[in-house]
Amino acid sequence: MVDFVFAALAIITIVSAILALEAKEVVYGAVALALSFVGIAGFFALLDAVFLAMFQLTVYVGAIAVLILFTVMLVRREQWLKIKEGVYRTAGVVAAVIIALGLGYLVYASAFTHATPTLEQAPFTLLGPLILSDYWAALVALSLVLASAVIGAVVLAKLERD
Amino acid sequence: MALIRNLLEFLIRIAILVVIIIILIPILLLAAYHLLGPTFPIEPSMLLDPSETLAFTLKLMDTDLFRITVFPGFTFVALYAAIAGLWERKLLAKMQLRVGPLYAGRFEGILQPIADVLKLLSKELVIPKVVDRFFYILAPLLTVIIATAAVAVIPVTDKWVIARSDVGVLVIFAVLGFFPITALMAAWSSNSRYPLLGGLRALHQMVSYEIPLILSALAPVVYAGSLNLIDIVRVQSSVWFILLAPVSAIVFLVCALAELERIPFDLPEAEPELVSGWLTEYGGMNFGLILGIAVYIKLYVLSALFTLLFLGGWLGPAFLPPEFWFILKSFIVTTLLLIPRGVFPRLRIDLLLKQSWARYLILALLNLLVAALVVLSGFSLR
Amino acid sequence: MILEPLVNYLFVSVVLFAIGVYGLVTKKNALRMLFAVEILINSANLNFVAFTRYLHPTSVTGQALAMFSISLAAAEAAVGLAIILAVFRLRKDVDVSEIKGLRG
Amino acid sequence: MGSDLLLILFTAAFAAAASVPMIIIPLIISPKKPTKPKEMQYECGQIPSGAGKMSLMMQYYAYLLMFVAFDVMSMFLFAWGLSIQTVGLNGFFVVVLFIGLLLVPLGFTLYHAGRREIW
Numbered sequence: 145m146v147d148f149v150f151a152a153l154a155i156i157t158i159v160s161a162i163l164a165l166e167a168k169e170v171v172y173g174a175v176a177l178a179l180s181f182v183g184i185a186g187f188f189a190l191l192d193a194v195f196l197a198m199f200q201l202t203v204y205v206g207a208i209a210v211l212i213l214f215t216v217m218l219v220r221r222e223q224w225l226k227i228k229e230g231v232y233r234t235a236g237v238v239a240a241v242i243i244a245l246g247l248g249y250l251v252y253a254s255a256f257t258h259a260t261p262t263l264e265q266a267p268f269t270l271l272g273p274l275i276l277s278d279y280w281a282a283l284v285a286l287s288l289v290l291a292s293a294v295i296g297a298v299v300l301a302k303l304e305r306d
Numbered sequence: 307m308a309l310i311r312n313l314l315e316f317l318i319r320i321a322i323l324v325v326i327i328i329i330l331i332p333i334l335l336l337a338a339y340h341l342l343g344p345t346f347p348i349e350p351s352m353l354l355d356p357s358e359t360l361a362f363t364l365k366l367m368d369t370d371l372f373r374i375t376v377f378p379g380f381t382f383v384a385l386y387a388a389i390a391g392l393w394e395r396k397l398l399a400k401m402q403l404r405v406g407p408l409y410a411g412r413f414e415g416i417l418q419p420i421a422d423v424l425k426l427l428s429k430e431l432v433i434p435k436v437v438d439r440f441f442y443i444l445a446p447l448l449t450v451i452i453a454t455a456a457v458a459v460i461p462v463t464d465k466w467v468i469a470r471s472d473v474g475v476l477v478i479f480a481v482l483g484f485f486p487i488t489a490l491m492a493a494w495s496s497n498s499r500y501p502l503l504g505g506l507r508a509l510h511q512m513v514s515y516e517i518p519l520i521l522s523a524l525a526p527v528v529y530a531g532s533l534n535l536i537d538i539v540r541v542q543s544s545v546w547f548i549l550l551a552p553v554s555a556i557v558f559l560v561c562a563l564a565e566l567e568r569i570p571f572d573l574p575e576a577e578p579e580l581v582s583g584w585l586t587e588y589g590g591m592n593f594g595l596i597l598g599i600a601v602y603i604k605l606y607v608l609s610a611l612f613t614l615l616f617l618g619g620w621l622g623p624a625f626l627p628p629e630f631w632f633i634l635k636s637f638i639v640t641t642l643l644l645i646p647r648g649v650f651p652r653l654r655i656d657l658l659l660k661q662s663w664a665r666y667l668i669l670a671l672l673n674l675l676v677a678a679l680v681v682l683s684g685f686s687l688r
Numbered sequence: 689m690i691l692e693p694l695v696n697y698l699f700v701s702v703v704l705f706a707i708g709v710y711g712l713v714t715k716k717n718a719l720r721m722l723f724a725v726e727i728l729i730n731s732a733n734l735n736f737v738a739f740t741r742y743l744h745p746t747s748v749t750g751q752a753l754a755m756f757s758i759s760l761a762a763a764e765a766a767v768g769l770a771i772i773l774a775v776f777r778l779r780k781d782v783d784v785s786e787i788k789g790l791r792g
Numbered sequence: 793m794g795s796d797l798l799l800i801l802f803t804a805a806f807a808a809a810a811s812v813p814m815i816i817i818p819l820i821i822s823p824k825k826p827t828k829p830k831e832m833q834y835e836c837g838q839i840p841s842g843a844g845k846m847s848l849m850m851q852y853y854a855y856l857l858m859f860v861a862f863d864v865m866s867m868f869l870f871a872w873g874l875s876i877q878t879v880g881l882n883g884f885f886v887v888v889l890f891i892g893l894l895l896v897p898l899g900f901t902l903y904h905a906g907r908r909e910i911w
Contacts, residue, residue, distance in 0.1 A: 149798065150692050154700050161704055164723045165711040171494060175441075177723050178487060184730045187697065188754075189797045191741045196751045197797070198476035199867050200733075203758050206483020206516075207863040208726070208765045211856055213490050214509065215769040216719055218850070219776040224717070236714030244706035251698045262745040268473075270748045271755070272875035275868070276883035279752060283868065283886060286759055287893040290861040293763035294897035297770035297857045298904055301850070303777070319821045326820075374803050380810055427814070430822045435831040447811055454807030458800040469799035476870065477800065483863075498833035510852045513859045520866045528873045587833055591818045595811055656906070659855055664902055667862070671891060674869070678884060681876050755871075759864045766857050773853075 150190060157183030168225055174216045178209035195268035338371060370468070378462045380454060387602030388419035390637075394644045401648040426594035434498070434587055441495035446588065446595040449488045453603040456481040460610045463620045463628045464536050474535040475527060478611055479520050482565065485604075486512045489584055496587035504583030507655060508567060514659050515564035515571075518557055518666035525554040525670075525677040526615040529687060539619030541687050548616040550680075553673040555616045557666050562608040563643060564662070566601065570650040571658060609639035697738035704731035718772050718782040722765070729761045854905040858897060865894055 160183065163176035181204040188197035275283055366372055373379055392407070396414065399406030411417030433442065459474040461467035471477055486509045493505020527533060529550055530541040548555045564571040567583075585593060613619060613635040622631035704727055711724025733754045740750025776782050872879065872887050 147692070150696065154696075157700065158703055158707070161707045161727050164727070165707065165715065165720055170717070170719055171441075173720070173723060175487070175491065177726065180727065181730065184734060186797075187700070187734055188737055190692070191697070191737050193737050193741070193748075193751050193754075194471070194473050194797070195476070195871070196737060196754055198473050198480050199755055200758060201480035202476070202483050202867055203762055203860075203863055204730075205487070206480065207860045208762055210483075210486045210490070210509065210513065211765060211769060211860055212719075212722070212726075213487060214506075214853075214856060215773060217490065217494050219719070219772065219782055221781065233714050236710045239713050240706040240710035243709050244702055247702040247705065248699060251695060251702060256694050256698065256742075262742070264745050265741070266746050266748045268748065268751070269874050271752055272871040272873075272883075273878045274748055274752050275755070275871060276879040276886055279756070280883075280886045282756060283890055284893070286756060287865070287890045289760065289763050290864060291893055291897045293766050294857050294861045295900050297766045298854045298897075298901055300767070300770040300774045301853050301857070302904060316821070323817065323820050370799065370802070374799070374806050379803060380806055427817055428822055429818060430824060431815075431818050432826075432830050434833050436833055443815065447808065447815070450811045451804045451807045455800050455804040458803035459796075468803055469796040471796040471800070477797075496833065510855055514855050517859065517862045517866055520863075521869070524866070524869060524873050527870070528876060531874065531876075533870070533874065590822070591814050595814055599811070656851075659852055660902065660906065663855065663858070663898060667898075674873075675888070678873070678876050678887075682881060682884060755868070759868075762860050762864050766860050770857070773850075 149186075153183050153186045153190070156180075157187070170216055170220055170224060171213070174209070174213045177212065178205050181205050181209060192265045193268070195271060373466070373468045374458075378460065378466050378468055379457065383454065383457050383603050383606055384599065386606050387599055390602050390605060390640055390644075391422075391598065392416065392418050393641070394647070397641070397644060398648040401645075422598065423594070426591045426598070429590040431590045431592060434496075436497045437587060438495040438497065441491045442587075443592070445488050445492035445495065446592050446600070448491070449485070449600040450595050450603070452481055452484045452488065453600045453607065456607045457603065459535065460607065460614070461536050461539070461619070462632050464540075466629065467536065470536065471534070473533045475523060475533045475538075475611075475615075478607065479516070479523070482512075482516060482519075485565075492588070493584040496584070498587055500586040501584045504586065508584055510655075510659055511564055511567065511571065514662040515561040515666070518662060518670045519561040519565060521667065521670035521674055522551075522554040522557040522561065523611070523615055525551040525674050528674065528677045528681055531681075535614050535619075539614055539621065542618040543621055544687060546616065546618040551616070551673055551677055553669055554677075555612070557670045557673070558612060558616070559639075559642065561662075561666060562612065563646060564658075566605055566608065566643065568643065569647040570653055572647075572652065605640060605643060606636065609636045609643060612639050694738060694742040697734060701731045701734045701738070704728075704734070716783050718775065718784050721784065722768050722772070725768075726761065726765070729757065729764075733757050852905060854901045858901045861894060861897065865891070 157180050160176040160179040164173045164180060167173040167176060181200065185197045185200040185205070188194075188200055367377075375381060392415075395418070396406045398404075407415030407418040409415060410421040433439065456478050458468040459471045459477045461470075461474075489505050489508040489512070493501045493508070496502070526538060526547040529547055530538040532538060532541075610632075613632065617635050617639070619635075620628035620632040622628065622635075708724045708728035708731060711727065712721060715721050715724065736750040736754045736757070738750075740747060744750075772782050868890070869887065872883065876884070
């Protein structure tokens with residue numbers, strides 16, 4: 145059963161990631177990107193990281209994808225449908241294939257092929273103590289980053305010119 | 307002559323429908339048979355022998371298929387939606403000294419939902435020329451699908467639940483986060499101005515009120531120390547959380563109203579300004595799927611969530627079954643969410659958004675910190 | 689529940705990474721480039737979680753890292769989209785090959 | 793754990809299976825008499841002119857940006873809220889600092905979103 149679920153998730157994620165970049169209509173691309181995020185959340189759930197899967201769904205799909213979709217609708221032009229996007233297409237495909245083959249060989253030749261699935265797993269209730277004890281500085285830094293990102297984005301997005 | 311031709315045409319269409327259904331039902335039954343196969347063997351003799359019918363039915367009721375399709379699942383929720391829709395119309399009519407639906411069914415128009423569905427089903431599907439067809443058809447379907455997905459984690463009692471998820475509360479909020487996307491899809495694909503403005507308002511409103519909603523739901527989670535909805539209800543056996551976190555409960559109710567786009571927060575479809583908001587271009591069953599089913603399923607989900615988090619779920623005096631208590635409490639919460647439509651005027655959009663961030667967010671945060679301090683001081687319900 | 693071997697997750701992640709690189713190389717539309725960056729971040733997150741699950745199954749460090757990474761992606765998306773909006777208001781288009789002068 | 797989420801997916805799939813016929817049945821039994829006014833988009837009875845997908849309103853973009861930051865914050869608060877007693881008072885102060893730092897952009901954004909003339 146999991147095999148089938150894994151295969152379905154992999155196909156959904158990869159195909160919608162390709163669609164996100166290649167769909168003619170950029171709004172379709174944004175929705176496909178959201179679907180790809182959902183697929184990644186499914187992988188997290190398969191890896192027994194349920195809390196993280198929900199984190200991914202809420203933040204990536206619920207917030208980032210919505211923001212992207214809104215902005216895409218804001219700046220979309222009809223003429224984008226006609227012009228051909230992508231100039232160095234062959235070069236891009238070649239680069240992608242080289243990277244995929246190289247990294248794929250690296251993974252294949254590494255010791256990870258022997259990593260066996262284990263039944264034991266960590267409960268997600270450990271996340272809070274870990275973040276608030278070992279990584280509390282990272283959390284505070286994260287809030288600084290978020291605060292400055294919001295302030296910077298508001299300043300960038302408003303029309304007022306000095 | 308024209309009448310006869312129309313009749314003939316209609317009869318032919320009905321015949322096609324019947325043939326399709328006759329083909330479809332065996333396929334569905336076959337699928338159900340294969341789904342049930344591993345759980346328990348079905349012998350054809352069981353279906354024919356009357357003495358085994360009861361045992362067979364009881365066995366059937368204990369399967370995932372039954373739960374998904376019938377009791378805490380789709381049929382129950384659709385029924386709840388129909389009853390809530392009728393109840394809303396009658397209640398508002400009585401509040402405003404009208405009579406409401408009266409003719410369908412002998413008594414007070416109780417068959418009105420069925421009449422509505424039949425009318426919507428037989429209506430022409432008008433799809434404007436300029437719309438983006440793929441998203442236009444997909445958006446209502448997705449809205450219903452997403453709304454139903456949230457139902458899966460809501461336990462009616464500790465026995466009647468589809469998915470016993472350890473992160474039930476988060477699943478519901480993750481699902482709620484999908485609704486802005488479908489609203490935007492519907493608004494954009496309509497390629498018209500009223501839907502666009504309505505969709506944008508819907509987006510901003512849902513997004514603004516989601517944060518206070520999540521944070522107000524966090525206070526019960528802090529008290530219970532679990533995200534599992536069943537555990538949260540069990541902890542409430544001594545005291546309901548509405549007594550421990552009253553401010554959170556009020557914030558939750560207000561934000562649920564806003565998430566549902568109901569008056570006083572129904573700006574996305576403010577009739578005098580925006581005709582019908584992001585649903586303007588929808589008609590027939592397309593419209594019925596969103597407004598008739600998805601919105602009421604969402605209403606059920608939020609009132610059930612309020613019941614589970616603050617009102618002790620299915621807990622109640624033992625002389626009535628727990629299922630009854632849960633449905634009664636949910637229905638009372640639903641009624642509370644319906645009443646403002648008959649009472650309040652509408653807000654202005656900038657005030658609406660501002661008060662979400664400046665008022666409800668701060669209130670929810672304060673109540674959350676109070677709850678955390680109470681728990682830190684050693685108070686425990688477990 | 690039977691788990692997939694770790695390599696399969698890594699392969700999916702590699703494919704996603706390659707798709708992201710392809711998008712970054714070929715696309716001139718700033719929005720598509722942002723999509724590509726998001727895909728890259730997602731493939732990295734998948735690696736974090738997969739490695740922790742298989743090599744250190746009793747720890748949640750990978751999940752915590754993925755949480756921070758997702759949050760940073762949120763900040764990045766907010767700023768990136770705001771930049772795209774600002775460019776769009778100046779140029780009426782978001783083609784990055786047209787944006788040469790920095791004076792606006 | 794994954795099987796719970798699979799059940800949620802099944803529920804959603806059943807909803808899809810139940811609502812697709814709702815679209816198909818009207819296609820079969822309902823009349824089809826398309827006329828020109830029917831196929832136009834709605835514009836209060838006037839003939840619509842200009843593009844339907846006009847440029848959108850930007851005034852409340854700041855709220856959207858803030859939503860992204862606060863969504864992240866609320867999810868981290870969920871991670872904290874599950875284990876309040878384990879992390880103790882130190883964790884509480886970290887969280888208060890976390891929230892307090894995010895209140896700065898809240899005030900900034902509320903101030904700027906209220907100024908209609910700059911959007």
